[in-house]
Amino acid sequence: MASDQPPPRDPDGPVFDGPPLSLEEELAAARAEPEPGPDIDTVNESLNDGINRCPKCGSTDVRQRATTGMLVCLFCRHEWQEARVEEEFGLGVGIDELQGVVIAGGAGEISSDDDVITMTCGGCGADVVVDTAHAMNARCHWCRHTLNVNQQTPNGAVPDAVLPFRLTHAEAVEKIREFASKRRLFAHPRFKKEFIPENVLGVYLPYLVIDARAEAAYAGTGEVETRRWTEKNGDNSTTYYAADVYRLDRSVAFTVDDLTVEGAADRAQMGGSTTNNIVNTVLPFDTKNAVKWNSSYLVGFTSEKRDLDVSDLEPVLEDQLLSIGRSQVEGSLTQFDRGVRWEAEKVDVGGSRWVSMYLPVWLYSYYQENTKMLHYIAVNARTGETMGSVPVSQWRLLAAALTVGTVLEGIAGWILVVSA
Amino acid sequence: MIAEMTQVVVMAGDGAPGWILAAGPAGGAATYWALYRYYRNTDKSHAYERDTLIAAQPVQGNQEKVDHISRTRDSDIDGDNSGNHRARVQRLG
Numbered sequence: 001m002a003s004d005q006p007p008p009r010d011p012d013g014p015v016f017d018g019p020p021l022s023l024e025e026e027l028a029a030a031r032a033e034p035e036p037g038p039d040i041d042t043v044n045e046s047l048n049d050g051i052n053r054c055p056k057c058g059s060t061d062v063r064q065r066a067t068t069g070m071l072v073c074l075f076c077r078h079e080w081q082e083a084r085v086e087e088e089f090g091l092g093v094g095i096d097e098l099q100g101v102v103i104a105g106g107a108g109e110i111s112s113d114d115d116v117i118t119m120t121c122g123g124c125g126a127d128v129v130v131d132t133a134h135a136m137n138a139r140c141h142w143c144r145h146t147l148n149v150n151q152q153t154p155n156g157a158v159p160d161a162v163l164p165f166r167l168t169h170a171e172a173v174e175k176i177r178e179f180a181s182k183r184r185l186f187a188h189p190r191f192k193k194e195f196i197p198e199n200v201l202g203v204y205l206p207y208l209v210i211d212a213r214a215e216a217a218y219a220g221t222g223e224v225e226t227r228r229w230t231e232k233n234g235d236n237s238t239t240y241y242a243a244d245v246y247r248l249d250r251s252v253a254f255t256v257d258d259l260t261v262e263g264a265a266d267r268a269q270m271g272g273s274t275t276n277n278i279v280n281t282v283l284p285f286d287t288k289n290a291v292k293w294n295s296s297y298l299v300g301f302t303s304e305k306r307d308l309d310v311s312d313l314e315p316v317l318e319d320q321l322l323s324i325g326r327s328q329v330e331g332s333l334t335q336f337d338r339g340v341r342w343e344a345e346k347v348d349v350g351g352s353r354w355v356s357m358y359l360p361v362w363l364y365s366y367y368q369e370n371t372k373m374l375h376y377i378a379v380n381a382r383t384g385e386t387m388g389s390v391p392v393s394q395w396r397l398l399a400a401a402l403t404v405g406t407v408l409e410g411i412a413g414w415i416l417v418v419s420a
Numbered sequence: 421m422i423a424e425m426t427q428v429v430v431m432a433g434d435g436a437p438g439w440i441l442a443a444g445p446a447g448g449a450a451t452y453w454a455l456y457r458y459y460r461n462t463d464k465s466h467a468y469e470r471d472t473l474i475a476a477q478p479v480q481g482n483q484e485k486v487d488h489i490s491r492t493r494d495s496d497i498d499g500d501n502s503g504n505h506r507a508r509v510q511r512l513g
Binding site: 277405 | 438441445446447451462464466468469470471483484486491494497502510
């Protein structure tokens with residue numbers, strides 16, 4: 001094991017940053033324009049990588065207090081919080097004037113898949129490794145200081161904002177127990193046997209929160225009933241209809257505020273082979289209360305890093321804007337009492353603003369071995385909304401269906417006999 | 421209730437229609453599907469059309485009568501998707 005560890009680096013020694021560049025490359029680099037900064041700079045200037053100290057006593061034993069949503073120093077009990085990003089970065093205003101794609105610093109393109117970063121402990125100088133795929137904090141193994149990743153990294157691990165947990169572990173356990181207890185009768189026996197809601201985990205999941213200005217247009221066919229009559233043919237009667245057919249089009253301009261989409265590819269896959277729709281269902285969050293990034297909010301929780309870029313999610317945004325537009329024009333279709341069939345649609349996104357956030361979810365997971373399915377019961381750690389997938393006992397479900405079917409068939413047979 | 425249902429069916433004609441025998445399989449399948457959905461919630465997702473802050477301007481549009489159906493047994497238009505906002509159709513532009 002010890003032979004796998006790299007030798008400790010001399011802090012005063014030269015840093016190896018790759019093979020030397022050719023003369024042409026050196027000249028091109030010298031002439032190059034400076035890299036453009038992010039559209040919205042969300043770096044928390046008051047923090048550096050390494051140690052976050054309590055502003056009152058200097059201790060680094062800082063974590064979030066779930067009942068208040070504030071940071072608390074475990075040494076002197078001082079409580080404080082970061083500023084809300086809504087006001088700090090002006091995210092709640094100017095949506096109807098957005099032009100083009102505006103991307104906040106923490107939602108920038110992911111240019112590195114290196115999850116492991118090395119930080120130098122500000123307390124003792126030791127190098128401490130943090131796997132940012134799962135955690136944004138680490139204990140220095142020498143001096144016990146808590147180290148924090150606060151600077152935005154190119155691997156998508158540091159977002160623009162974080163929405164602190166509000167529901168406590170005990171409240172989440174109660175919500176999950178209540179949800180599962182309503183679904184006991186037909187639950188898989190092994191799930192019931194192994195159900196331990198206390199194992200629920202607090203997870204910060206990555207999302208992109210989008211403000212957008214769009215105009216959507218639709219074209220289709222609608223029908224209006226003009227007459228209805230019944231014709232008798234022997235003992236049978238048939239209802240007939242007459243209708244006018246219209247070609248119609250509708251358009252609507254609208255803005256959306258804080259549309260929230262998954263920022264991790266594993267969570268964004270919806271379909272019958274996953275239960276990701278469960279986590280999706282506990283949306284929305286009160287994202288207006290998100291605060292500036294401070295990794296101390298993640299102490300005691302796990303996190304999942306973002307791995308989708310804005311360019312990956314633009315089709316998802318357009319799809320959701322089309323759906324929103326369709327819901328907006330539905331009220332203008334009341335005269336078409338036989339319905340409307342939309343046949344073509346388009347959306348022009350005039351402007352969009354993308355901000356990455358960590359949002360808090362209590363997650364109970366259960367892996368069903370025989371179907372290779374991972375089931376979740378998820379609790380929105382802000383609103384308490386709970387949704388879940390409970391594995392079912394197929395034979396019990398079939399027995400219930402057969403019982404109901406048999407009873408109904410018996411009644412139907414009896415009716416036939418009586419009426420014959 | 422069963423007696424009332426029987427009376428209704430008997431009064432509807434001289435003999436109950438044969439399709440009533442489909443009640444058993446249909447009821448069994450509906451029970452299975454309803455229980456499965458209650459436990460697995462496969463049909464649930466975030467209702468962003470309703471739960472997002474949306475500020476919309478008045479809807480614009482036109483309609484033009486292009487045809488008349490003088491006699492049909494269909495009670496509604498074929499392929500009505502006006503209430504299914506997530507069913508995508510041909511994209512323009």
